[in-house]
Amino acid sequence: MNQEKETKLIDGYPYIKYAHVHYEPEEMIARSGQFHEWMDTRRSVREFSDKPVPKEVIDNIILSASTAPSGAHKQPWTFCVVSNAEMKTKIREAAEKEEYESYHNRMSETWLKDLEPLGTDWNKPFLETAPYLIIMFKKAYDFGPDGEKQNNYYVNESVGIAAGMLITAIHDAGLVTLTHTPSPMNFLAKILDRPANERSFLLLPVGYEGEENYVPDIQRKGIEDVAVFYD
Numbered sequence: 456m457n458q459e460k461e462t463k464l465i466d467g468y469p470y471i472k473y474a475h476v477h478y479e480p481e482e483m484i485a486r487s488g489q490f491h492e493w494m495d496t497r498r499s500v501r502e503f504s505d506k507p508v509p510k511e512v513i514d515n516i517i518l519s520a521s522t523a524p525s526g527a528h529k530q531p532w533t534f535c536v537v538s539n540a541e542m543k544t545k546i547r548e549a550a551e552k553e554e555y556e557s558y559h560n561r562m563s564e565t566w567l568k569d570l571e572p573l574g575t576d577w578n579k580p581f582l583e584t585a586p587y588l589i590i591m592f593k594k595a596y597d598f599g600p601d602g603e604k605q606n607n608y609y610v611n612e613s614v615g616i617a618a619g620m621l622i623t624a625i626h627d628a629g630l631v632t633l634t635h636t637p638s639p640m641n642f643l644a645k646i647l648d649r650p651a652n653e654r655s656f657l658l659l660p661v662g663y664e665g666e667e668n669y670v671p672d673i674q675r676k677g678i679e680d681v682a683v684f685y686d
């Protein structure tokens with residue numbers, strides 16, 4: 456890590472020499488299998504404990520998420536971290552207002568039926584219980600040095616990848632989360648006073664699961680169901 460960087464100019468731009476770690480096939484098989492087993496223990500959790508989480512962990516998981524690849528390396532995301540109790544209450548109230556409307560008037564019968572085994576409803580107590588709420592914003596565009604608009608590219612893809620990496624980092628830290636998508640979710644930009652170029656993307660409560668926590672007994676699709684191989 457503290458090795459000297461081997462640098463070179465290519466087409467006038469700075470490059471550094473890069474070689475990734477390699478494993479023997481046996482070890483690669485073992486490692487990837489173990490990683491899958493570990494990832495397969497991840498579950499979306501709706502009951503949170505209010506047990507505090509060190510702020511440094513939040514910094515680390517956000518930095519991990521922020522290593523995601525992005526269109527033209529624009530890193531078009533902002534992670535808003537809310538631990539302030541009054542702000543969490545405000546967010547819960549506004550989210551539940553929208554969710555109540557969605558569950559009662561906006562979602563179809565089929566949709567509600569599909570959600571039934573997962574036990575979701577308009578009630579979102581985790582928005583107050585979880586020690587941290589991370590709200591991801593996507594930056595539709597950025598501002599240059601003279602305040603001019605600068606385009607970002609593949610913003611949804613970039614922020615979606617970062618969200619997946621954030622979820623992985625949360626799991627790896629021994630914490631739990633849930634991807635909450637209140638709809639419409641523009642109230643978040645208002646409450647958090649975000650600039651005009653940012654749109655809310657995903658809300659993730661982060662913390663420990665509640666005591667005596669149960670999650671739905673879901674099954675995941677197998678390799679034959681999710682992958683097609685063209686040999």
Ligand code: IYR
Pocket residue numbers: 554570575576577635636637638
């Ligand atoms: N956004 C709502 C509804 C919801 C929709 C889907 I699709 C889910 O997988 C889960 C919930 C909510 O957060 O409750």
